Amino acid sequence: MPEGLATTHEGSHSALQHHFENMEQQREAGTLGMWVFLVTEIMFFGALFLAYTIYRYQYPAAFASASNHLDIRLGAINTAVLIVSSFTMAMAVYSTQVGKQRNTIICLILTMILGATFLGIKAVEYRDKYRDNLIPGQLIPGHPFKPAVARPGDTDEHKLHLVEGATVHNVELFYWIYFAMTGLHALHMIIGIGIMLVLTVMAWRGRFGPAYHAPVEISGLYWHFVDIVWIFLFPLLYLLGRHLEGHLG
Amino acid sequence: MSEHIVQPRVYITIFLALMLGTALTVMAAFRDFPGPLNVIVALTIAVVKATLVILYFMHVRYSPRLIWLVIGSALFWLAIMFALTISDYWTRTWLPPL
Numbered sequence: 001m002p003e004g005l006a007t008t009h010e011g012s013h014s015a016l017q018h019h020f021e022n023m024e025q026q027r028e029a030g031t032l033g034m035w036v037f038l039v040t041e042i043m044f045f046g047a048l049f050l051a052y053t054i055y056r057y058q059y060p061a062a063f064a065s066a067s068n069h070l071d072i073r074l075g076a077i078n079t080a081v082l083i084v085s086s087f088t089m090a091m092a093v094y095s096t097q098v099g100k101q102r103n104t105i106i107c108l109i110l111t112m113i114l115g116a117t118f119l120g121i122k123a124v125e126y127r128d129k130y131r132d133n134l135i136p137g138q139l140i141p142g143h144p145f146k147p148a149v150a151r152p153g154d155t156d157e158h159k160l161h162l163v164e165g166a167t168v169h170n171v172e173l174f175y176w177i178y179f180a181m182t183g184l185h186a187l188h189m190i191i192g193i194g195i196m197l198v199l200t201v202m203a204w205r206g207r208f209g210p211a212y213h214a215p216v217e218i219s220g221l222y223w224h225f226v227d228i229v230w231i232f233l234f235p236l237l238y239l240l241g242r243h244l245e246g247h248l249g
Numbered sequence: 250m251s252e253h254i255v256q257p258r259v260y261i262t263i264f265l266a267l268m269l270g271t272a273l274t275v276m277a278a279f280r281d282f283p284g285p286l287n288v289i290v291a292l293t294i295a296v297v298k299a300t301l302v303i304l305y306f307m308h309v310r311y312s313p314r315l316i317w318l319v320i321g322s323a324l325f326w327l328a329i330m331f332a333l334t335i336s337d338y339w340t341r342t343w344l345p346p347l
Binding site: 024027028031032035036038039042043046047050053054057058072076079080083084086087089090091094097098217220221224225227228231232234235236238239240242243 | 252254255256257260261263264267268271274275277278279281282287288291292294295298299302303305306307308312313315316319320322323324326327330331334335338339
């Protein structure tokens with residue numbers, strides 16, 4: 001190749017873009033780019049986690065009351081579903097690295113199914129909140145936030161059991177944060193499933209192999225990041241409400 | 250730097266550790282620890298799980314220093330955002346209202 005004319009790569013991989021020296025450099029640049037994007041995502045979700053922290057500090061009783069109304073069982077199942085999906089995603093990356101095309105496709109489809117399962121369970125939870133009139137503000141027109149508050153001794157699970165010192169108004173604040181965070185997380189899952197769909201088609205057409213698997217790898221980074229967000233959301237939203245009472249002292 | 254292929258054996262180990270962590274955090278939530286210990290236990294387990302995902306599932310352990318720098322700077326700026334905001338809200342009640 002003549003000096004200064006590095007625009008063609010005779011005999012190199014067809015996926016190599018002209019502005020990269022070789023596949024290795026291209027792959028590392030892609031990985032770095034994905035991480036820079038994930039940094040913006042960390043700051044984006046970080047701000048929401050900060051909002052949660054501040055309001056939980058200010059209204060511990062309301063956060064305990066609201067958190068106790070969430071279904072720990074469904075939340076735990078969804079955590080497990082996401083961890084399994086991260087595992088199948090990791091195996092999809094491995095399968096492309098060693099050139100097992102069939103396994104790649106199987107792993108990608110499994111990841112999509114698990115992602116859809118997560119969203120299905122999430123939808124069941126949202127429906128339960130709708131039934132108990134816990135959708136904050138006027139998010140659904142004509143269906144305002146108006147939960148039935150349980151009186152002392154009432155064990156009806158559909159009613160809101162207020163811890164001493166909690167107000168319905170501050171419980172509504174928790175549900176704003178709950179729907180903002182889980183909703184944005186679910187949106188990321190939907191986008192992730194769309195990316196998996198594209199990858200599956202590309203894998204089906206035999207685009208990936210040991211020499212070229214960067215798209216699978218950096219999509220995997222995105223998928224694992226979404227899993228990490230849930231790893232923090234699950235204990236903060238579902239589990240810690242059970243113990244806020246101890247903080248009031 | 251050539252690419253490191255993480256073996257399925259490693260992925261399975263990490264997967265089992267993550268499942269164990271999930272079981273532990275649910276079990277811990279049904280126990281009452283003194284003071285703020287419940288929060289500390291839950292967040293410690295979450296941080297360990299997230300670290301395992303980042304290091305192994307996301308291959309950061311085998312990635313160039315540049316990736317470490319990018320992640321480190323993200324966590325640093327996240328810490329600034331949390332520290333400054335929380336120090337504000339936390340200390341507001343220290344002074345009597347004017």
